[in-house]
Amino acid sequence: MNYYKGNLLSTAIFSGIVLYLAHSVGFFDINKLASGSKNLIIFSADLFPPDFSVTETLFYSTLETIQMALLGTIIGFVLALPLGLMGARNISGGIISAVTRFFLAAIRTIPALLWAIIFVVAFGLGPLPGTLGLAIYSIGYMSKLYYEAFEAVDREVIEAVRATGISRLKEIRFVILPESMNHILSQLFFMFEYNVRSSAILGFVGAGGIGFYMISYIQLFQYQKLTTAILLTLAVVLIIDFVGSRIRDRYLAQPS
Amino acid sequence: MEEYAIELNNVWYSPDGNHYTLKNIDLKVRRGACLALIGPSGSGKTTLLKIITRLIKPSNGFVIVRGSNGWLEKHRVGYIPQQLGLVRSLTALENVLIGAHSRIGYIGTLFSVFPKKEMKLALEYLDMAGISHKAERKVYTLSGGERQRVAIARALMQDPEIILADEFVSNLDIVTAREIMDMMKRVKGTDMSLIITTHDINLARYYSETTVIIKDGIKIAEISSNVLDHNKVKEVFA
Numbered sequence: 001m002n003y004y005k006g007n008l009l010s011t012a013i014f015s016g017i018v019l020y021l022a023h024s025v026g027f028f029d030i031n032k033l034a035s036g037s038k039n040l041i042i043f044s045a046d047l048f049p050p051d052f053s054v055t056e057t058l059f060y061s062t063l064e065t066i067q068m069a070l071l072g073t074i075i076g077f078v079l080a081l082p083l084g085l086m087g088a089r090n091i092s093g094g095i096i097s098a099v100t101r102f103f104l105a106a107i108r109t110i111p112a113l114l115w116a117i118i119f120v121v122a123f124g125l126g127p128l129p130g131t132l133g134l135a136i137y138s139i140g141y142m143s144k145l146y147y148e149a150f151e152a153v154d155r156e157v158i159e160a161v162r163a164t165g166i167s168r169l170k171e172i173r174f175v176i177l178p179e180s181m182n183h184i185l186s187q188l189f190f191m192f193e194y195n196v197r198s199s200a201i202l203g204f205v206g207a208g209g210i211g212f213y214m215i216s217y218i219q220l221f222q223y224q225k226l227t228t229a230i231l232l233t234l235a236v237v238l239i240i241d242f243v244g245s246r247i248r249d250r251y252l253a254q255p256s
Numbered sequence: 257m258e259e260y261a262i263e264l265n266n267v268w269y270s271p272d273g274n275h276y277t278l279k280n281i282d283l284k285v286r287r288g289a290c291l292a293l294i295g296p297s298g299s300g301k302t303t304l305l306k307i308i309t310r311l312i313k314p315s316n317g318f319v320i321v322r323g324s325n326g327w328l329e330k331h332r333v334g335y336i337p338q339q340l341g342l343v344r345s346l347t348a349l350e351n352v353l354i355g356a357h358s359r360i361g362y363i364g365t366l367f368s369v370f371p372k373k374e375m376k377l378a379l380e381y382l383d384m385a386g387i388s389h390k391a392e393r394k395v396y397t398l399s400g401g402e403r404q405r406v407a408i409a410r411a412l413m414q415d416p417e418i419i420l421a422d423e424f425v426s427n428l429d430i431v432t433a434r435e436i437m438d439m440m441k442r443v444k445g446t447d448m449s450l451i452i453t454t455h456d457i458n459l460a461r462y463y464s465e466t467t468v469i470i471k472d473g474i475k476i477a478e479i480s481s482n483v484l485d486h487n488k489v490k491e492v493f494a
Contacts, residue, residue: 154339157341159341163311164334174346179343
C-alpha cells in the first residue's frame with residue numbers, strides 16, 4: 001500500500017469513528033435538534049436585555065468569587081511547585097517521581113466540583129469549602145503542567161550547569177525555575193482564570209460566590225439577571241487575561 | 257607535578273550496554289597544552305568531553321583528571337557545550353556567577369547575594385571576554401558571539417585548570433570565530449589545558465598543538481597540528 005492510499009484509509013476510518021460517535025449521542029436526530037434549537041432561541045431572547053438592578057449585589061459576590069479563586073490558586077501554586085519538582089523525572093527521578101505522579105493523577109481524577117461537595121459536607125456552606133476544592137484541584141492540575149515544563153528544560157543547559165559542580169538546590173533555583181518561568185506564569189494565570197470560572201460553578205453546590213446567584217436566577221427563571229452575572233464573570237476573566245499577558249510580556253524571556 | 261593534566265586509558269562507553277559509542281580510547285593531554293578533537297558528527301567527540309567533565313561515567317577504562325595539586329575537583333573543569341548551555345532568562349552577569357556557586361557555600365547565593373570579591377571577579381572576567389558593557393542584559397537579547405563570550409567568562413569563573421569546549425565556535429562567522437579563539441588562547445595562558453572539538457581543520461591547526469582524529473568512536477590518529485591539512489585528514493580517513 002502506498003503512502004497516499006494509507007493516508008486515505010486512515011482518514012476514512014477516523015471519519016467513520018467520528019460520525020458513529022456523533023450519531024450515538026444524537027447529532028443526526030433532526031427532530032431533537034430542531035426543537036432544541038427553537039428552545040435555545042427562546043432562551044437566548046429571554047437573556048436580553050441584561051437586568052443591571054442586581055449589579056451591586058452581584059459585584060460583592062463577584063469579589064467573593066475572585067477571593068476564592070485567588071486564594072485557591074495561590075495555595076495550589078505554592079504546593080504545586082515542590083510537587084512538580086518531585087514529579088519531574090530529570091530532577092527527582094525514579095521512585096519519587098513515580099509516586100508523586102500517581103498521587104497527582106489521583107487528585108486530578110476528582111473534579112473541582114466534587115472536591116467542593118466533599119468539603120461542603122465536611123465544613124458546611126460558604127466560601128471555605130469552595131476555596132479548598134479549588135486549591136486541591138489546582139494542585140493536581142498545575143503540578144502536572146509544571147513537571148512537564150521542568151522536564152522540557154534544555155538538557156544541554158542542565159548538563160552545562162551541572163558540570164560546574166553546582167548543588168541540586170541551586171540548579172533548581174538558577175536553571176530549572178528561570179528556564180520554566182514562562183510556563184509557570186502562563187499556567188498560573190490560566191489556572192486563576194479557570195478557577196474564577198470554576199468558582200462560579202461551585203456556588204451551585206453552596207460553596208459561595210456568584211454561582212449561588214446564578215443557580216438562583218436559573219431556578220427562578222430570572223434570565224436577564226443571569227446575563228448580568230455572566231457579563232460580570234466575563235469582565236473578570238478578560239481582566240485576568242489582559243493583566244496576565246502584560247506581565248508575561250514585561251518580565252519574561254522571548255524565545256530565541 | 258605530573259606532566260599530564262588528563263589521561264584516559266582504554267576508555268569504552270556504551271549508553272545502553274550493547275552499542276559502544278567510544279571504543280578503547282587512550283589519550284593524554286599535557287598540562288597547559290591545547291588539544292583538538294576532530295571527526296565527523298556522531299563520532300563520539302562530545303561523549304569523550306562529557307566523560308572528562310564527569311557528567312557521564314565510562315563503561316570501561318579509567319580517566320585521570322589532575323590539577324596542579326593532585327586530583328582536580330569537578331568544578332574546576334570548565335565545560336562549554338556546543339549550544340553553550342547558558343540560562344537564557346538570566347543576565348550575562350548572573351550566568352557568569354553560576355560558575356562561582358560550587359566554590360561558595362554561603363546561603364545568600366541562593367538569593368543571588370554574592371560576596372563583593374566574587375562580583376568583582378565576575379565583572380573582571382566579563383571585561384576580559386569583552387562583554388562587560390552588557391553584563392546586565394538578559395542572555396536571550398545577546399548575539400551568538402556575545403553569548404560565546406559569556407560562556408567563556410562563566411567557565412573562567414570556575415577558576416578552571418582545564419577547559420573543554422565542544423564545537424563552541426562552529427555556529428559563528430569565521431571572523432568572530434577567530435576573535436573568540438584568540439581570546440580563548442589569551443585567557444588560557446600557560447597553565448590551563450584546553451580541549452576543543454571542531455570540524456574546522458584550520459582552527460585545529462592554528463590553535464592546538466596536537467590533533468586527535470576520531471571516527472565511529474575509535475581514535476584513528478594523533479598528529480601534530482602543524483602538519484594537519486585537508487590531504488592529511490583525507491589520508492587518515494581513507
